[in-house]
Amino acid sequence: xxxxxxxxxxxxxxxxxxxxxxxxxxxxxxxxxxxxxxxxxxxxxxxxxxxxxxxxxxxxxxxxxxxxxxxxxxxxxxxxxxxxxxxxxxxxxxxxxxxxxxxxxxxxxxxxxxxxxxxxxxxxxxxxxxxxxxxxxxxxxxxxxxxxxxxxxxxxxxxxxxxxxxxxxxxxxxxxxxxxxxxxxxxxxxxxxxxxxxxxxxxxxxxxxxxxxxxxxxxxxxxxxxxxxxxxxxxxxxxxxxxxxxxxxxxxxxxxxxxxxxxxxxxxxxxxxxxxxxxxxxxxxxxxxxxxxxxxxxxxxxxxxxxxxxxxxxxxxxxxxxxxxxxxxxxxxxxxxxxxxxxxxxxxxxxxxxxxxxxxxxxxxxxxxxxxxxxxxxxx
Numbered sequence: 001x002x003x004x005x006x007x008x009x010x011x012x013x014x015x016x017x018x019x020x021x022x023x024x025x026x027x028x029x030x031x032x033x034x035x036x037x038x039x040x041x042x043x044x045x046x047x048x049x050x051x052x053x054x055x056x057x058x059x060x061x062x063x064x065x066x067x068x069x070x071x072x073x074x075x076x077x078x079x080x081x082x083x084x085x086x087x088x089x090x091x092x093x094x095x096x097x098x099x100x101x102x103x104x105x106x107x108x109x110x111x112x113x114x115x116x117x118x119x120x121x122x123x124x125x126x127x128x129x130x131x132x133x134x135x136x137x138x139x140x141x142x143x144x145x146x147x148x149x150x151x152x153x154x155x156x157x158x159x160x161x162x163x164x165x166x167x168x169x170x171x172x173x174x175x176x177x178x179x180x181x182x183x184x185x186x187x188x189x190x191x192x193x194x195x196x197x198x199x200x201x202x203x204x205x206x207x208x209x210x211x212x213x214x215x216x217x218x219x220x221x222x223x224x225x226x227x228x229x230x231x232x233x234x235x236x237x238x239x240x241x242x243x244x245x246x247x248x249x250x251x252x253x254x255x256x257x258x259x260x261x262x263x264x265x266x267x268x269x270x271x272x273x274x275x276x277x278x279x280x281x282x283x284x285x286x287x288x289x290x291x292x293x294x295x296x297x298x299x300x301x302x303x304x305x306x307x308x309x310x311x312x313x314x315x316x317x318x319x320x321x322x323x324x325x326x327x328x329x330x331x332x333x334x335x336x337x338x339x340x341x342x343x344x345x346x347x348x349x350x351x352x353x354x355x356x357x358x359x360x361x362x363x364x365x366x367x368x369x370x371x372x373x374x375x376x377x378x379x380x
Contacts, residue, residue, distance in 0.1 A: 001326065003319075004029060004136060004146035006159055008117050010101075011292035011308030012152030013108035016116055017058045018316030024323075028112075029138065031122035035109060042219040043072060043211050044104065044305050045096040051306035054313035063107055064099065069214060072098025074197030077361050077368065082193060082201070082254030086365045088372070090197055098197070100214065101305070123158045132287025132326065134162075148326050149288045150315070152308070155274060157294035163282040164290075168274035168297050173223060173352065174231050175271040175300070176246055178264035180218040187218065187263055189256035194218055201257045202361035206249060208257050209355075220260040221271070222246055225356055231270055239267035273352075275299055278345040281338045289330050291315060296341035301348035311337060 003019065005012045008030035016026045032038060046052055046064065055061045073090035109117065125137035126149070134149045151159025155168050183191040191212075193199060199210040210220040224230075224246075236242045246268060247261045261268075276297040282290075289295075292308030315333045322329035354363045 001147045002145065003027065003148045003150065004134075004144060005150045005152055006123050006136075006157075007151070007153035007292075007294070008032070008035075008105075008109075008119075009152060009154065009292060009308065010105060010108065010305050011312045012150070013105065013112065013117075014054050014058060014309045014312030015150060015152065015291065015316050016312075017060070017108055017111050018054075018313045019319065020112060020116075021057070021059055022316065022320035024316070024319060026116070027144075028117040029121040029123065029136070029144075030117055030119055031139075033120045035106070035119075037119075039102070042101065043069060043098045043213055044101050045073065045098050046104075047096050047303075047306045050303075050310040054306075054309035057313040057317065058108070058111065060107060060111055064104070065097075067099040067103045067107065068097040069099060072197050072212070074195060075368070076195050076197075076199055077365050078193070078199065078201040078254075078257070079361055080201065080203045080250075080253045080257070082256055085361060086368055087195070088368065098211075123153065126159065126162060128162070134287060147287060148319075151288070151290040151294040152292050152312070154293045155297045157290065159288065160290060160294050162288050163285050164280065166276050166280050168276055170228055171273040171275050171299065171352075172227070173225050173273045173299075173356065175273060176222040176224070176261075177269045177271055178220045178222070178261060179266040180220065180260065180263060181216070181265045183212075183216045183218045185216070187259065190218055190259045190263065191216070193254075193256040193260075200355065200361065200364055201253075202355055202364060204358045204360050205356055207355055207360065208250065208253075208260055210260055218260065220264070222250075222261055222268075223356060224249060228272065231272060234270070236268065236270060242268050273299060275345070275349070278349060279342045280345075281334075281342075284327070284331060284334065286327060289315065289334060291337075295337060296345055298341075298345040299348040299352040301351040303344045303348050307341060307344055310340075 003026035005028045019026045055064045077086040122139040124139045127135040151157045180187045194210045201208045205225040207223040291311035318329040318333040
């Protein structure tokens with residue numbers, strides 16, 4: 001069986017790796033020209049019940065442990081004046097250790113047989129054939145016929161339309177991404193505000209979030225509840241003007257916090273938050289399925305990468321358990337996927353709302369306190 005995986009993100013690579021563990025070959029087709037074609041983003045907290053489960057299924061959990069950024073699980077919540085409302089340290093006993101996304105992706109790539117990933121293959125067309133097969137056309141002119149097609153190609157998946165008419169919708173919230181480099185030496189006030197791990201400085205409708213990465217890098221996300229028209233009115237081709245426009249939304253905030261915007265060493269990059277419907281699902285389609293953001297694009301609350309890896313591992317395990325009966329494997333996989341992803345999407349949306357609702361930042365403090373006390377998230 002020719003298994004074609006579209007997308008060499010964490011979910012697609014996890015699927016290929018766990019299939020390999022079970023002696024099943026697959027090919028990953030990736031639009032990027034090489035593994036180094038673009039930045040892979042910042043830190044990921046890898047959850048014990050999802051991402052780490054997948055890494056164990058892949059036989060890579062010990063290697064993953066070597067990538068952990070010590071101290072990265074620390075988090076603090078501040079108000080707009082810089083007052084610390086909650087400060088949790090990282091004693092190494094938590095279940096969500098932080099690792100750099102790029103290093104985790106490299107771990108998965110290195111665990112695959114040479115030639116598994118075909119770089120420079122951007123999917124351009126999909127034609128349905130008989131028997132669950134699909135003819136795939138790529139922008140470089142290559143064509144291939146799949147017996148099983150897996151869309152692991154992210155928010156704007158080209159495979160999704162085979163299964164679902166759903167399209168990501170703007171959530172009303174935009175993140176603007178910035179970096180401060182060599183922060184302990186060059187950006188002392190911001191480095192002190194962020195602390196050892198994650199920072200959440202919040203107010204109704206807006207927030208400045210940041211995370212300390214290796215080598216003193218501060219990776220910040222400014223969150224604003226704004227219409228798309230507001231974002232379209234900012235000239236991001238002029239970084240200084242864009243920073244000034246964004247910083248104006250935080251007039252009166254503590255200088256150590258606004259410095260994460262005004263003193264950034266990289267141009268601000270807009271990241272509008274889009275989501276699929278919380279209960280997104282589809283009718284079974286022979287020879288095709290989805291995983292990760294292609295299946296359940298949700299609010300950014302720490303679940304996306306973890307669920308993508310778990311999706312990949314569980315799909316591989318289903319295919320191994322139902323060898324010769326791909327439809328039975330996909331039915332088993334999707335039944336579990338739909339229940340898991342709808343619950344996670346609803347919770348992710350709720351956490352994002354807590355960060356920016358009318359009682360922020362106190363709503364988030366209550367959420368973290370409930371988690372500390374072993375309560376359910378619903379208590380927050």
